[in-house]
Structure formats: structure tokens, C-alpha cells
Amino acid sequence: MNRWKRHIPEGVQDYLPGEYYNKRWVEEVIRKVFFYSGYDEIESPVFEYLDVFVGDKAYIKQEQMLKIVEAGSRILVMRPDVTMPIARIAATKLRKAPLPIRLSYISDVYRYQEPWLGKQRQIAQAGTELIGLEGPEADAETISTVIQCFLDLGLKDFQIDIGQVEFFKGLVDEAGLDSKSSEQLRLLIEQKNLLALESLLEEIPLKAEIKELFLNLPKMYGSIDILEKGALYTGNNRCIKAIENIREVYEILKDYGLEKYITFDLGMIYSLNYYTGIIFRVFTKDLGFPLCGGGRYDKLLSEFGYDVPATGFAIDIKRLLIALDRQGGLKTLPNTDILLVLDKKNRQEGYKLSDQLKKEGKRVEIFFSTHNNKSPQEYAESKGISEVIFL
Amino acid sequence: MITIALPTGRLGNQAMEILKQAVEGLEELEPSSRKLIFHSRDSSLRFLLVKPSDVPTYTEHGVADIGIVGKDTLLEEGSQLYEMMDLGFGKCRMVVAGFPNKKDSWVTQSYTRVATKYPNIAKNYFSGLDETIEIIKLNGSVELGPLVGLSDVIVDIVESGRTLRDNGLVVLDEICRISARLVVNRVSLKTKNEPITQLINSIEKILEEK
Numbered sequence: 001m002n003r004w005k006r007h008i009p010e011g012v013q014d015y016l017p018g019e020y021y022n023k024r025w026v027e028e029v030i031r032k033v034f035f036y037s038g039y040d041e042i043e044s045p046v047f048e049y050l051d052v053f054v055g056d057k058a059y060i061k062q063e064q065m066l067k068i069v070e071a072g073s074r075i076l077v078m079r080p081d082v083t084m085p086i087a088r089i090a091a092t093k094l095r096k097a098p099l100p101i102r103l104s105y106i107s108d109v110y111r112y113q114e115p116w117l118g119k120q121r122q123i124a125q126a127g128t129e130l131i132g133l134e135g136p137e138a139d140a141e142t143i144s145t146v147i148q149c150f151l152d153l154g155l156k157d158f159q160i161d162i163g164q165v166e167f168f169k170g171l172v173d174e175a176g177l178d179s180k181s182s183e184q185l186r187l188l189i190e191q192k193n194l195l196a197l198e199s200l201l202e203e204i205p206l207k208a209e210i211k212e213l214f215l216n217l218p219k220m221y222g223s224i225d226i227l228e229k230g231a232l233y234t235g236n237n238r239c240i241k242a243i244e245n246i247r248e249v250y251e252i253l254k255d256y257g258l259e260k261y262i263t264f265d266l267g268m269i270y271s272l273n274y275y276t277g278i279i280f281r282v283f284t285k286d287l288g289f290p291l292c293g294g295g296r297y298d299k300l301l302s303e304f305g306y307d308v309p310a311t312g313f314a315i316d317i318k319r320l321l322i323a324l325d326r327q328g329g330l331k332t333l334p335n336t337d338i339l340l341v342l343d344k345k346n347r348q349e350g351y352k353l354s355d356q357l358k359k360e361g362k363r364v365e366i367f368f369s370t371h372n373n374k375s376p377q378e379y380a381e382s383k384g385i386s387e388v389i390f391l
Numbered sequence: 392m393i394t395i396a397l398p399t400g401r402l403g404n405q406a407m408e409i410l411k412q413a414v415e416g417l418e419e420l421e422p423s424s425r426k427l428i429f430h431s432r433d434s435s436l437r438f439l440l441v442k443p444s445d446v447p448t449y450t451e452h453g454v455a456d457i458g459i460v461g462k463d464t465l466l467e468e469g470s471q472l473y474e475m476m477d478l479g480f481g482k483c484r485m486v487v488a489g490f491p492n493k494k495d496s497w498v499t500q501s502y503t504r505v506a507t508k509y510p511n512i513a514k515n516y517f518s519g520l521d522e523t524i525e526i527i528k529l530n531g532s533v534e535l536g537p538l539v540g541l542s543d544v545i546v547d548i549v550e551s552g553r554t555l556r557d558n559g560l561v562v563l564d565e566i567c568r569i570s571a572r573l574v575v576n577r578v579s580l581k582t583k584n585e586p587i588t589q590l591i592n593s594i595e596k597i598l599e600e601k
Contacts, residue, residue, distance in 0.1 A: 116452060161581060192473040192580075221581070263581060285582035288453010 011113070011121030019321065021333040023124070026153060026317060026324070027106050030126045033149045037141075039104035039128050044085035046108075050075040053084050055303045057273035064111045066121075078110035083300070083312060086129045091306035099132030099308065106317075119289075120318060127294070127314035131301065134309045136248035139278045139296060140256070142311045143249070146282060146292055147258050149315065154329050158284045158291075160261050161221075163268035164246050165275050165295075168217065170238030175210050185214060189267050192218040209234070220266035224250055224259075232266065242277075249278060274300065278311070286326040291319045335384040337362040341369060341376045346391040353391070393436055393579075393586050396455035398443035402571055405480045406459040413593040435586070447472060447574065456579035456587060462569045463548055467509045473580055475591060476573035479598060485512060485566040488555050489537050489544035506536030507546040516546065516566050534558050 008014065015023055034041065047068060053060055060080045068076040079085060082105045090101055106126040113119060128145055130138050143160055150158050168189070172182040181204055188197040197218065201211050213234055220226050227243060234240065246264065253259055268279065279295030294313025301308050324330050338357060342350040354364045365385065367376050380388045395410075397403040411417045416432035427440050441449055443461065447470035450458035458472070461481055465474065487505075502523040507513045510526045517524045527542050529535075534554055536542035548569055549555060549562065573591065580587055 157582075159581065192475050192575075194475070195477045196474075222584070265581070283578040283582065285578070288451070288576050288578050290578065 009121075011115040013120065013122075018333045022321060022324070022330045023317060025331055026320060027126065029152050030149045030315065031104075031106060033145060033152055034104035034126075034128055037102075037128075037145055037148070039102040039145075041104045041106070042086070042089065043105065043107060044079060044082060044089065047076045047078050048085065050077045052088055053077060053080055059084070059271070059274050060111075064113060066110045066112055079107075080111050081109055082107050082125060082127065082314070083129060083297070086131075086312075087301045087304050087306075087310070090129075090131050090308075090310075091301055091304035095306065100138070101131040102128065103131065104128045124317035125314045126317060127312055129310055129312035131310040132308045133311070134298070136245055136252060138309075138311050139245070139249045140252035142294060142313055143253060143262075143278075143280060144256055144258055146280075146294070146313055146315070147261050150282070153320070153324065155284065155320070155324060156327050156329070157286070158261065158282055159263050160280050160282050161263050161265050161268065162246065162249070162278060162280045163265050164242040164278055165269050165272055166242035166245070166277055167232070167239045167266055168269045169272065170236050170242060171210055171213055171234075173238060174236050175204075175206050177204070186269055186272065189214070189217045190269055192267060194218055213239075217269075218267040221264060221268075223263060226264055226266070245277065280313070282315075284323050284327075287319060287323045289319065291316055291323055334363065335386070336365045337385070337387060338364045339367050339376055339380045339385045339388045340364055341367045341388060341390045343369065350391050353389075392434060393457060393583060393590065394439060394455045395436060396439045396441050396446045396449040396458040396460075398446050398459060398461075399440055400443060402443060402459065402461060402481050403440065406478065406571065409478065409594060409597055412597045414590065444468070450574055450576050453576045453578055456576050456583060457590070458574045460572055460574060462567070462572055463509065463512070465572060465574065466515075466567070467511050469511060470574075471577060472574040473577055474572050474574050475580075476594065478571040478573055478594075479601075481569070481571035483548045483550040483569045484562075485509070485546070485569055486549050486562045487516070487544050487546055487564040487566065488534075488549070488560045488562050490559065491561045503544060504542040505544055505546055506533050506542035508533060509546055512566065513546040534560060 031041065050065070050067065051074065053065065054062065065080045066078040086103055086105070090103070094101055104127065109123050109125055110121060111123060112121060115121060128142065130142055143162070146160065168186065177185070184200055185197070188200060197215060201214060213232065216232065220232060227247065232239070232243060250259065250262065253262055268281070274297055275295045276298040277296035280293070281290040282292035283290045292313055292315040294311070296309070296311040298309040301310055321330070340350060340354050350366070354366060357364045367379060369376060376388050397406055407420070411420070414431065414436065417436070420429060420431070428437065430437050439449060439455055444464050444467070446458040446460040447465060447468040449455040450472055451470045459478070463485055502525055503517070504525045504527060505513050505517070506527045506529050508529060508531070510528050513524065513526055527536065533545045533547045536545050537560060538558060544563060546566065552562065555561065573594070575587060
């Protein structure tokens with residue numbers, strides 16, 4: 001026998017009954033939150049043109065996409081992300097829909113990456129996109145939707161870490177930095193590498209005030225109090241607006257009673273080509289990497305010819321399952337409730353009875369003793385079925 | 392409890408010396424024993440002894456909150472970590488080295504063969520120069536490459552330069568400076584902020600006193 005017949009490639013997995021039951025449970029809880037918050041679920045194709053995912057700015061590395069190359073066709077990719085297909089759909093098929101548009105999805109995305117726990121190549125995601133709405137209310141809606149999902153799932157000890165990329169962008173703008181030095185700065189701030197940041201800032205001619213602000217950014221994480229310390233004080237309009245935006249989002253979340261889940265990190269500055277405002281990540285102490293990420297991306301839809309703002313997030317379902325498992329928060333797959341023992345003579349009325357029991361919400365297995373060398377009681381015991389019915 | 396991934400070997404021993412001064416309850420720890428996991432006296436710190444190149448992996452996965460690792464390994468692995476301290480020991484340089492008479496000619500060949508333990512660092516460096524290279528991955532004694540014609544140059548760390556000199560090789564270019572770093576898992580810094588910040592502050596104090 002060809003031994004590969006019995007294997008699957010790296011980075012994908014079989015979901016066996018116990019885990020799949022929980023995956024479906026998690027998805028159903030999340031689906032309900034989305035649905036009752038006014039989000040309409042859609043599905044985009046599993047593969048489409050590479051062009052959808054590349055543009056003036058590289059949002060996803062080409063190396064990470066699973067490509068399909070055929071003679072006579074444009075290059076296709078397995079969808080590496082759902083937000084961009086949704087942007088395409090909003091800009092074309094839903095162009096005439098009244099704004100804002102609320103869309104959600106629960107779909108797999110595909111990325112070529114070195115697999116490890118919680119980092120596979122087929123990634124189950126659930127997320128929302130709120131299209132055509134600006135302002136802190138929309139950001140707060142997105143963040144509160146995330147929190148509601150985790151609360152309904154009973155996830156413990158989670159926190160939403162919020163950043164705002166406009167503060168950094170405003171400083172870069174004022175300093176007039178070229179893309180090379182701003183990328184060097186970004187990387188060192190994102191790594192919280194203070195020493196290297198300090199020596200890089202010594203090489204770049206900058207106003208002392210701006211230098212100080214760049215240097216403070218990596219330390220600006222924690223509770224809302226970080227905004228009060230004066231370490232972010234600046235006359236830069238773009239930066240002031242960014243801080244104001246954070247405050248407003250926080251005030252809304254506070255009124256919603258959700259402030260205890262919120263922390264801040266002004267030094268969180270990744271995917272700057274993509275994000276244009278509030279960004280956030282969610283984590284729990286039971287998992288060493290984030291379960292969810294999102295933020296505002298006001299420039300993306302204009303690449304599809306529809307200039308409207310948008311904000312959204314994606315939850316990584318596998319990571320969520322790992323975190324819930326570590327917290328003991330997963331469900332047990334229920335056993336069959338009833339074993340209904342039938343034979344040739346009573347199968348007619350037996351089938352009717354089984355149908356009736358199922359409609360009452362029981363899981364019913366039918367057992368034909370002629371086709372089994374175990375007794376019904378033995379079989380029921382081996383499968384943990386508590387009730388055996390003979391007709 | 393905070394878990395620290397310590398590299399085996401000299402770097403780990405030097406880190407342990409500093410940790411012993413910074414934290415109470417580590418005096419009797421003997422990391423040279425064959426145990427792979429050991430604890431501080433009050434169990435507030437747990438140490439994992441791992442191969443130096445595996446430190447970023449343990450820390451990125453979050454099984455260790457903190458890692459002590461050379462900048463060379465960090466650059467090579469490219470992990471998503473907070474790099475919060477330069478510990479100042481384990482100093483050396485990452486360089487391109489080869490025969491002196493190749494000093495200018497190697498850049499003009501259509502491609503250069505590079506023997507190295509650090510394929511990613513070499514690829515990044517040469518792609519920044521728009522040069523095409525062929526990587527020959529070795530696991531040690533990289534200097535042998537140019538001597539026996541396996542490669543044109545090497546990319547490796549040098550401390551004193553003695554091994555290069557003894558083999559008639561010279562430094563052709565410096566890629567960057569290397570030293571030991573303290574890295575922190577991105578989630579741990581937020582979820583275990585207080586003990587981690589405290590530990591970093593006490594290490595900083597010891598380093599300043601030195």
C-alpha cells in the first residue's frame with residue numbers, strides 16, 4: 001500500500017468527534033452574537049484571483065499565499081483572508097445597499113506558514129466587518145462584539161489590548177521621515193527594544209520633543225492611566241486626535257460596562273499599510289499568542305473603487321478552542337441517549353417510535369441484534385448509552 | 392510563576408550569574424546538572440535549559456515567558472518577541488569573511504557561494520545588497536568553507552578574530568553587533584506584567600552596578 005494514503009499534510013488537521021462538537025458549539029455561539037447584533041453572514045469563494053489580495057500595498061506576503069497557477073488563467077489563490085473578499089463584495093454587489101453594511105463570516109482561510117500549535121495552514125476564522133461607519137461608536141461596537149463572543153463562551157481572564165496607529169503615523173509625518181527610517185523605528189518600537197531605539201534616534205536629526213515621544217511609545221502600555229501621564233503630550237494634531245479617539249472609545253465601552261476587559265498599548269504598531277486607526281488584539285494568560293485581532297481599515301475599500309471607512313476583526317477558532325480547553329471550558333460530546341432494539345417483526349412500529357423520540361430531542365441509535373455479535377446491553381455499556389428499549 | 396528559557400553553555404551560565412545577584416533564592420541552583428527544569432527556592436521562577444537556537448521557539452510559543460538568547464539567534468529565527476534588554480555579555484560581531492584577495496572580486500561574480508550557520512541572516516544581508524547568493528548550510532567550523540573551495544565567503548560570528556587569522560581569512564564586512572538579549576513573550580508581558588517588570592528592573596540594577 002502507498003503509505004501516503006494514510007497521512008495528511010503538515011498544517012492541516014482532522015477534527016475528530018469531541019473537538020469537532022466543540023468547534024461547532026463555539027461557532028454557533030459566535031454566530032448567534034453576530035446575528036443578533038445585526039450582522040448578516042456571507043461566504044466568499046474558497047479560491048479567487050490573486051489580484052484581490054495584492055495591490056499598491058502588500059497586505060499579505062505573497063510567500064504566504066497558496067497559489068494555483070494554470071496555463072490560460074490568471075493566478076488564483078486559496079483565500080488568505082476574508083476581509084478583502086468582503087471589501088470586494090461591498091464595493092461591487094452591495095454597492096447600492098444602504099450604509100452602514102454589517103457583514104460577518106465563519107470561514108477557513110489558507111496561509112503557508114511554519115505550523116505549530118495554533119498556527120496551521122488552514123485557519124478557521126470568525127469575524128465581522130462594519131462598513132461605511134466612522135467614529136469611536138463603530139470602533140466600540142466592534143470591540144464590544146468581540147467581548148460578547150468571549151463572554152458567551154465563558155472564556156476567563158481575557159483582555160483586549162487596544163492601540164492606535166495614527167499616533168505613530170502622525171509623529172512620522174511631522175518628523176518628515178522616509179519610509180526606511182520610519183520602518184526601522186516602527187520595528188524597534190513594536191519590539192519594545194528601548195536601547196536600540198535610543199541609539200537609532202541619536203542618528204536621526206529630530207526635534208527633541210519628537211524624539212522623546214518616539215522613545216516613550218514602547219513604555220505606553222497598561223491601563224487607561226497611561227494617557228494621563230503627560231508622556232504623550234504633543235501639539236501634533238494627528239496625534240491629539242488619535243488620543244482623543246482612544247478616550248472616546250474607552251468612554252463608550254465604560255458606559256457599556258466592559259472597561260475591565262480593556263488595556264492599552266500605544267507601542268502596538270503592526271500592519272501600518274492596512275490599519276488606519278484603532279487596532280486591537282485579544283489574549284488570555286492561558287495562551288502565549290493572541291486569539292483575535294482587528295481594527296480600523298479606512299483605505300482598503302477605496303482600492304476596490306468604493307471610498308468608505310470600515311472596521312472589523314477576526315477570531316482564530318482553533319486558538320480559542322485551545323484556550324477554552326486549558327481553562328476546562330469545553331463541552332463533553334453527549335452520548336447517545338437511547339438504544340432501541342429492533343428485529344424484523346417490530347421494525348415498522350419501532351421506526352415510528354424512534355422518529356418520535358428524536359423529535360423530542362433524544363439521540364437514538366437503532367440496534368438490530370441479528371447484525372451484531374454483542375448483546376444490546378453490552379453494546380450500550382461500551383458506548384455509555386444509559387437507556388435500552390426493547391419493543 | 393515566571394518561566395525563563397536559559398540557553399545551555401556559556402551564555403546561560405553568564406545569565407545565571409546575573410540572575411543570582413538580581414533575585415534571591417537562586418544561590419544553590421546548579422544549572423550544570425542534568426536536570427532540564429529547575430525552580431527557585433520559593434518556586435516563583437522556573438527555568439528551562441534549552442539549546443540556544445531553541446530559546447526563541449520556547450518563548451514565542453509562550454511555554455517560557457522570558458528567554459535569554461544571543462542576538463544572532465534572534466536575527467536568524469525572526470521571532471515575534473519583545474526584545475527588552477541588552478544584557479551586555481556574549482559580545483561579538485556577525486561578519487562576512489573570506490580570503491583578503493577576494494575582498495573586491497567576490498562582489499562582482501554573478502553569484503557568491505556563502506557557507507554559514509545563519510542562512511536567514513546571510514540571505515537578508517545579501518538581498519539588501521541586491522546580490523545573488525547560494526547558501527551552503529553548515530553546522531560548525533564554517534571557516535573551512537573557503538579553505539577547501541566549498542564556498543567563496545562565510546557569514547559567521549567572530550569574537551577575537553583569532554580563528555579567522557589562523558586560517559588566513561579576513562573580515563570583509565561587518566553585518567551587525569551581537570550580544571545576549573532578554574526577550575519576553577508578547578502575551579506574558581501583558582498578563583504577567585508586574586513580576587516580569589520587577590525582574591527586568593532588578594537585572595537592570597545589577598547591570599548598572601557593573
